[in-house]
Amino acid sequence: MSSHAVPQTKAARQALVRQLIETAAVESQTQLAAMLEQQGLHATQATLSRDLVEIGAIKVRNADGRLTYATQAILESIEDTGARLNRLCAELLHSAAGSANLTVLRTPEGAAQFLAMAIDSHDDPDLLGTVAGDDTIIVIAADPVGGERLAQKFLDRASGLTH
Template sequence: MSGDTPSLQRPTTRAARLSAIEQALLTHVVTSQSQLSEILSNQGIEVTQATLSRDLDEMNAVKVRTASGSMAYAIEPMPKHSASSHSSSDANRAKGEQQMTRVLSGLVTSVAAARNLVVVHTPSGAAQYVASVIDKQPMTDILGTIAGDDTVMMICTDDDTARTSAEWLLSLASQGRDKADRA
């Protein structure tokens, strides 16, 4: 072995391409689609201009003025909130919480915090769906989720966030159950 560090290998999926585009925009000053296409090509990702244009639009990428005065692509952040912060608009937060309440109320059997982790138990076969709903929420203090068959592990930035997130998830799951019990 030559001692070279292994290069990142990406599958040829749409999700991998979008991830590569996001990474390129975060690590390079990209002023044109042709420049972005070249960066992707160097990573072994061949993409047409039309596909690249659709990807950038879907990712909410816009051209912004840089400090040097030139225009470069940047991903405009989606409205974010954390389980411990109420900084996002009430409408966006309410919509996300309504979706989570619908899912969590029928599929969460228990929630517990352990250090910076939150463990969510579900019926058999439901964990990956619950994790995907959690992942789609724009929460800044949740680093990601890992799902098995009946357990989701949320990785939080710190212990306090994990405790607050566990309480929040349990509250959402209980809200849905309360509504179902009254019906």
């Protein structure tokens, strides 16, 4: 056990998890648990799973083609909001459908809030805001009948056709 043990609080543990993800290519919760152990902190898989969700970490394909955990800070440091939104749509968007002024986006479980943060941080005059659940995002279009057009805009982003 390390002599510089981290305090056993949730906030301290999550700060260390975030730091490890942002400074190393963390590919699994098992690897993350081992890295925490080296820092003198024991965490169960269930605890790490909750921590990863709460800090907004998701798995993305890195430059080597491997899936690694990433946080919003990592993604913001390497790409602008439009490029990040395009990449996240390509990686996370399962479907998009519009009706009236609403667009419903479907993502993998646990990814909706992460994608919604990227949508909200990208300044787009065509939308008013988002509401995210676990795997579903409702996007409110500025145009009273813009839901279908906005759905197509997200599908285009996922396909590499940017707006």
